[in-house]
Amino acid sequence: MEIEPTKSELEILQVLWHHGPSTVRFVNDKLNEQKRAVQYTSTLKLMQIMAEKQMLTRDESQMKHIYIPLIEEGQTKEFLLEKFVDNMYNGSSSSLVMQLLGNKKTSKEEISELRALLDEFDKNNA
Amino acid sequence: MEIEPTKSELEILQVLWHHGPSTVRFVNDKLNEQKRAVQYTSTLKLMQIMAEKQMLTRDESQMKHIYIPLIEEGQTKEFLLEKFVDNMYNGSSSSLVMQLLGNKKTSKEEISELRALLDEFDKNNA
DNA sequence: TTGTTCGTACGAAATTTTTCCTACCTTTGT
DNA sequence: ACAAAGGTAGGAAAAATTTCGTACGAACAA
DSSP: OOOOOOHHHHHHHHHHHHHOSBOHHHHHHHHHHHTOOOOHHHHHHHHHHHHHTTSEEEEOSSSSOEEEEOSOHHHHHHHHHHHHHHHHHTTOHHHHHHHHHHOTTSOHHHHHHHHHHHHHHHHHTO | OOOOOOHHHHHHHHHHHHHOSBOHHHHHHHHHHHTOOOOHHHHHHHHHHHHHTTSEEEEOSSSSOEEEEOSOHHHHHHHHHHHHHHHHHTTOHHHHHHHHHHOTTSOHHHHHHHHHHHHHHHHHTO
């Protein structure tokens, strides 16, 4: 993995990962709903660039091109998370989680969820 | 908190947080040791800009100015982590931790560390 | 004293990322 | 047929970030 999506590229990838292959129009609408105001041609341009970079591919058989992510969600996020942990917490995952637990915005539900995950993990790795 | 350090700014902040108030020379040396080749004047410029932005302040009483972080480590990292979780995992911390657990690079030690953290947390919040 | 080293200031340039204008083509509705 | 709506392509510009050259003063060593 040598591909590091920029902030805006990641926004687009999220839409495609979440909703599957989509037109530019669809992605642009989602961004405007969920994120911020952005012109159609800006999104178009970015997605074209992403296709050049081999981050996406597209089906041009119809006039409305369908864009398809070429990089896999889990793999990409794992890569980005690893970089984040390295940069911010000197590679220590537990430091990150400690920060998470100290964060007021992390809800009780999230925390019991965390505990369940860890139990599950232990069970499978006993 | 409205201050969002850039990638390079964060590198500088990490040095200052870790080593305390420092000269440009010191920070630049650390960056070259730990990160990548970068000219002295580049680091200088960046730290001057950060001072303008009120991210740092400096003691100019000596010729070698001493730069001091104005934003707090924990608070800043919490903010950045929250944004990361929002952007990448739609705000779900447990999704992030799940990714962490699935990551081969997360060691067994890290995981028992995690479990200990969670136990500790529960004890204090029973 | 004099030259070398080390510091800051400043401006400009290079790079990266993001945004949008314009042109032009296709589809659709009247 | 024709206008309106919606599509892509491409270039340029804007914005954000990063890098560095040059000038010049202070400290220091010979």
